[in-house]
Amino acid sequence: MTRRKSAAAGADLFGVDERLTVLPAGVALLPAFARDGDVDRYGDHIGEKALLSALNTVIEAAPLRHMVTPGGHAMSVAMTNCGRLGWVSDFAGYRYDPCDPDTGVPWPAMPSEFLELAVRAAQDAGYSGFVPDACLINRYEPGAKMSLHQDRNERDFDAPIVSLSLGLAAVFQFGGLERTDPVQKLTLTHGDVMVWGGPARLAYHGILPLKDGVHPVMGRMRMNLTFRKAG
Numbered sequence: 001m002t003r004r005k006s007a008a009a010g011a012d013l014f015g016v017d018e019r020l021t022v023l024p025a026g027v028a029l030l031p032a033f034a035r036d037g038d039v040d041r042y043g044d045h046i047g048e049k050a051l052l053s054a055l056n057t058v059i060e061a062a063p064l065r066h067m068v069t070p071g072g073h074a075m076s077v078a079m080t081n082c083g084r085l086g087w088v089s090d091f092a093g094y095r096y097d098p099c100d101p102d103t104g105v106p107w108p109a110m111p112s113e114f115l116e117l118a119v120r121a122a123q124d125a126g127y128s129g130f131v132p133d134a135c136l137i138n139r140y141e142p143g144a145k146m147s148l149h150q151d152r153n154e155r156d157f158d159a160p161i162v163s164l165s166l167g168l169a170a171v172f173q174f175g176g177l178e179r180t181d182p183v184q185k186l187t188l189t190h191g192d193v194m195v196w197g198g199p200a201r202l203a204y205h206g207i208l209p210l211k212d213g214v215h216p217v218m219g220r221m222r223m224n225l226t227f228r229k230a231g
């Protein structure tokens, strides 16, 4: 007799079955939300062509750069920002600043396409009324990673964070409220949007070193945009 493996039989130590996506409370994954031509699934909204064109405009005005941690290490991820506030790191610490420290001028405005995407994704995930004032843009080249961290430089932890992934797939790790809590892995691919709030808002999370590859649209990189209400 052949027996079908039940979800429970496939579960690992943390109760996670690789065939299922079980997300912590407060987290929603909208697979391929930002890809063009999937109107049937999500209804009409902004797609990747419009987003990528806006992204290029932002990066021209405020180039990606490797910020330095308070400990003095250059981050492997290159970053920039748009919106009223931008996340910065230097010897003095982590904070939000209205100006690009490299030029002293305000970060580029948040493109309307970005705002529209973030508001819509948050709404669909049950966070109506979310209006981001900051967008942190991360570029990962092969080998780049983001160590486990909490996002706690924002003023209001009641607001969620909307996260858009573009390009090469990456493995996102979710932990708990303590750095040493067990982590669950989730692969994020091109166009995926994750909404991260409620009881998960202060959970530790990170990105494993990016595996080498070439994405048909983005090339040899992954970009991640996180929309936040920072101020």
Ligand code: MD6
Binding pocket: 138, 146, 151, 161, 162, 163, 172, 194, 196, 205, 206, 207, 224, 226
């Ligand atoms: C990344 N994301 O996906 C890094 N933080 O490259 C984050 O650190 C993150 O995706 C808070 C909420 C959602 C995120």
Ligand code: FE
Binding pocket: 149, 150, 151, 205
């Ligand atoms: Fe984060």
